[in-house]
Amino acid sequence: MNIRSFLSRLPLFNGLPEEDLKALAGIVLDRSHAAGESIFTEGDRAAGLNIVFSGRVKIFKLASNGKEQILHIMGPGEPFAEVPVFQGGHYPASAEAIEASRVLFIPRDGLTDMIRRNPALALDMLAVLSRRLREFASTIENLSLRGVPERLSAYLLHLSDLAGGSAEFELDIKKGLIANLLGTTGESLSRVLGKMSQAGMIRVGGKKITILDRAALADVAAARQALD
Template structure:
């Protein structure tokens, strides 16, 4: 129980909660472990609660009518998922899959809704997180509609520089195939785009490690729009 409560207390979405609130959450939560590649839930499946990544990484995807996978998010430790469905509708709007061996906290729907009706401070950080996710998804849709793959790739590499706090070298946190789907591209198109950035002297590659050679040109490319 103490380990569970400490894990919950470490999550950004529950930062600053009182001990009674943490105790209440710990009483309804449980830990679930998933092997690499395991499906946590499918799109359209009944939503019986929501999850928070306690360890590992999880991808959220949708499948088109033609069977093409589109990665919406790659979730890291501390990030919740499936929470929107507990407020609106009975089904998960996308599929969640473990990218590596992962541990998730699970909060069942009915007990959680009963709890927040009594303790309204509980969901405030989660609502802020939902607003940020909505903004990220809006930007992703705009990028796919308005930018070509090289521009999307340049923007993603600059985002990694910020996330990994490095201006010189970044490491891809996912496979190139997964990155292609995240950017709304085919693996072949992504490979050509990476090769073009290398040929143009903007980056150098060594496996998953990418060195930023010409940050100014990469910034210019990221800001450009398809004509």
């Protein structure tokens, strides 16, 4: 897949005229990152928009004591680091490749020019940021108002949805990362998974999860039912 047709397939750039698409492909930088390699660090001066071409990237905040909170895990086709393009000029969080990845980089000026010329792109971009605000609002709600069992059941149900509603699916990332995404520790995650298995709601075999009692899991997610 070449970059030009990859870009044209992105929802964000759908409806962009041929010439702009061509211009875009012309100014895009293509960068490769090994697993574990840092892409940028919170506070760095930012010069443009990033898009995952292949692989996976985590966006995270790091505390002084080393604990991390993952904000997003981005996969192929997903844009990230839009914020500094439109406001502030420096990254609000850090990014690291969690597997070997190729990341496209669109310099700021090229992108803003294009937005000025294409109102549809502006509205698409506004929709992207709005979706992200929705996700963040939900993350805040999770961290502040819900416990680890609630968050984990909701996450498992979400993964099942992504897998087309199948009761059986694979955890897409290591458990330690899931813990940091849900705002907890590996130890707690492990214990809660254990309790859910014991309660007969799920079966866990390595990365494979089977949902045995979806209704019970939904009850835990909605805090209608405790775990022990």
